[in-house]
Amino acid sequence: MTEDLLTSNMAWVAGRYEDSEFFKRTAAERQTDYLWLGCADSRLTGQELTGLPPGAIFHHTNPGNLAPPLDVGFLSSLQFSLEVLKVRHVVVCGHYGCGVMAAALSNTPIDLLDRWLGPVRALASRHAEALETIMDPGARANRLCELNVTAQLVNLAGNPLVQDAWRRGQSLTLHGWIHSAADGLLRDLETTITSLKQAMSFVGGPVPEAPLRRNARRGSS
Numbered sequence: 001m002t003e004d005l006l007t008s009n010m011a012w013v014a015g016r017y018e019d020s021e022f023f024k025r026t027a028a029e030r031q032t033d034y035l036w037l038g039c040a041d042s043r044l045t046g047q048e049l050t051g052l053p054p055g056a057i058f059h060h061t062n063p064g065n066l067a068p069p070l071d072v073g074f075l076s077s078l079q080f081s082l083e084v085l086k087v088r089h090v091v092v093c094g095h096y097g098c099g100v101m102a103a104a105l106s107n108t109p110i111d112l113l114d115r116w117l118g119p120v121r122a123l124a125s126r127h128a129e130a131l132e133t134i135m136d137p138g139a140r141a142n143r144l145c146e147l148n149v150t151a152q153l154v155n156l157a158g159n160p161l162v163q164d165a166w167r168r169g170q171s172l173t174l175h176g177w178i179h180s181a182a183d184g185l186l187r188d189l190e191t192t193i194t195s196l197k198q199a200m201s202f203v204g205g206p207v208p209e210a211p212l213r214r215n216a217r218r219g220s221s
């Protein structure tokens with residue numbers, strides 16, 4: 001079966017050579033302005049949805065497009081994109097029809113995934129009253145997809161790496177979007193955050209007087 005992938009890769013490469021500049025453009029240095037946090041089971045990537053060229057988006061995916069405050073993999077992607085690539089936008093992009101959100105709403109044990117889904121189940125529990133008024137299971141899961149995007153914006157707004165970027169004077173905007181594989185359209189959930197002040201208002205805490213963390217690398221900026 002994987003032989004098929006290697007064969008189709010050869011066909012794909014051959015097809016790309018019809019555009020003599022394709023690989024030259026792909027390999028060229030490019031400013032990366034976007035960190036895209038997407039779901040691992042989404043059928044469409046940020047690059048496909050936006051049509052941006054390769055390299056314009058730094059993708060991080062995981063089950064349910066989560067921004068966990070203590071997940072080393074996610075935090076590494078966040079720190080790299082903010083401090084090395086100096087992205088100007090972080091997009092949390094959920095998708096309707098997400099199997100991970102449907103799993104979070106079910107009571108079926110899924111071993112290790114249950115730990116990962118704990119925060120999503122807690123979110124569903126906080127909104128149980130509203131979710132239970134939605135009779136159709138798919139529509140209910142889709143509403144949780146939207147709520148989850150906003151919850152991840154809260155996580156990002158309260159993240160010290162994100163807050164430090166604003167304190168350094170870095171231009172940074174957080175976006176909460178969602179799309180459907182059925183039409184490919186991105187929908188803005190209107191949770192855009194552009195400043196530390198707005199972020200602290202969003203997470204419900206006071207704006208700290210001093211940076212949460214300092215180091216020599218950031219001291220000069």
Ligand SMILES: [Zn+2]
Pocket residue numbers: 039040041042063064095097098099100101
């Ligand atoms: Zn998903």
